[in-house]
Amino acid sequence: MRIPCPYCGSRDIGEFVYRGDASPVRPAADGAEAAMFAYVYLRDNPMGRHEEHWYHTQGCRNWLVVTRDTLTHEIPSARLAAPLNAGDAV
Amino acid sequence: MTRYSLFSLAAKAVSGHRGWQRAWRDAAPKAAYDVIIIGGGGHGLATAYYLAKVHGITNVALVEKGWIGGGNAGRNTTIIRSNYMLPGNEPFYEWSMKLWEGLEQELNYNAMVSQRGVLNLAHTDAQRDGYARRGNAMRLHGVEAELLDLDAVRRHAPFLNFDNARFPIKAGLLQGRGGTARHDAVNWGYARAASALGVDIIQNCAVTGFLTDAGGAITGVETSRGPIRAGKVGMSVAGHSSQVAAMADLRLPIESHALQAFVSEALKPIIPGVITFGAGHFYISQSDKGGLVFGGDIDGYNSYAQRGNMPTVEDVCEGGMALMPMIGRARLLRSWGGIMDMTMDGSPIIDHAPIPGLYLNAGWCYGGFKATPAAGWCFAHLLATDAPHETATAYRLDRFATGHLIDEKGQGAQPNLH
């Protein structure tokens, strides 16, 4: 499996660390307990297209959001995660 | 069902082994059953068998999308053990071990259960202390465990790389009653015994949806061979629990991951029992045919592909070479992968689904083969009585919400534990 890092180009999967499903969004700290439970524990776990976080440890050290097919491992796209999560950093 | 015995074997040998009956009926689906089990792995088959045998519920269909034992039940590295630490786990796995010990007589089938011992190696003082604690916890549950010092480990497995500068071997925890079993034979034995009691084993029949009544309760399944009604439906689909649960709009605390296994060419006996590396993740045994059977970590990313990738192959082989360099000369014959449910605490779920009529046996992670007899026993108990079996009360679905995790590793919400 190779991941097309937007920064470094196509790189072997061994250079990356997986961090799981990118779709759950952390609920507000004062939100309902049920929402926090769903965020921490529940997953769609789809067979097919999956948006997921990969960290390019052995490369540019950027966090990526990679779209991958969990059945075929086809990776149609990968983008930097930072712009997506810019609001979270504060 | 004709009983297998030395006499039946001798009689058939004389006639050139012609005239053996098929081991189980190839059933076609009826319109309705008391109970439907989805998934013909070891767990589903054992559940069907114990429903019929222990609870007298014989109007049961086991529905399998491919062939029985084509999933993890026929892909695992066949290690059986009951060396757990937590009270939610240890009685369950010990119950499983007891069932393994009587399984062949129970099923009249040679499942090649071999109690050749499971040795977990410790490579630091802290790890040795951890194993001492685990061994003591096992003893408190009435399960024998032996902490081997360095000399005893040397006698047990003299070929290990004891003086590895990074991972010196300090001690080992031995469960003498652990070992291996022949995975295919376990499936076939349960299938044959369940079929003989009246269970319909229906292969090439994929569940594609659920039938529900006006109140939303589950009343059967849609399949590739038509609808089948049932009083109760139990799902036991290993790595595909999220997929089947989604058909009932249920989200689970589970991710599906690929685990690989490897087997070498056949060698003369060199590996005594099962040996596990405590500094990396590597476990090995030797099959009765002589192949070295080994594995390590999951590949680490969500997958339904039933095959793994090279970085994990490399990692597993590095673990093996660090622990027992002698195996480096053996040629690898085959490798394959299976898809497993990884739960967020590394422990399984045997519970009612939050939808009437639906029951869950899921989340078996790395270790569901050893659990096969007890998972079947406890799931059958739940299906028959609507109450959890006394050894499986902790395997609740709501434990993730209530905070009652069963986290043997003590590492928290991560779908990569065991």
Ligand SMILES: Cc1cc2nc3c(=O)[nH]c(=O)nc-3n(C[C@H](O)[C@H](O)[C@H](O)COP(=O)(O)OP(=O)(O)OC[C@H]3O[C@@H](n4cnc5c(N)ncnc54)[C@H](O)[C@@H]3O)c2cc1C
């Ligand atoms: C490589 C590998 C090594 C392992 N090593 C060990 C080990 O050494 N010791 C140990 O204890 N455990 C081990 N395990 C774990 C163990 O194999 C599993 O936890 C256990 O087999 C799961 O239960 P099962 O046998 O019922 O699963 P499976 O055999 O996977 O059964 C599930 C069945 O459900 C069917 N199914 C899925 N979806 C549908 C549908 N929609 N309709 C109908 N049927 C469906 C599948 O086709 C499959 O046959 C290992 C697993 C793997 C992959």
Ligand SMILES: [Zn+2]
């Ligand atoms: Zn990069």
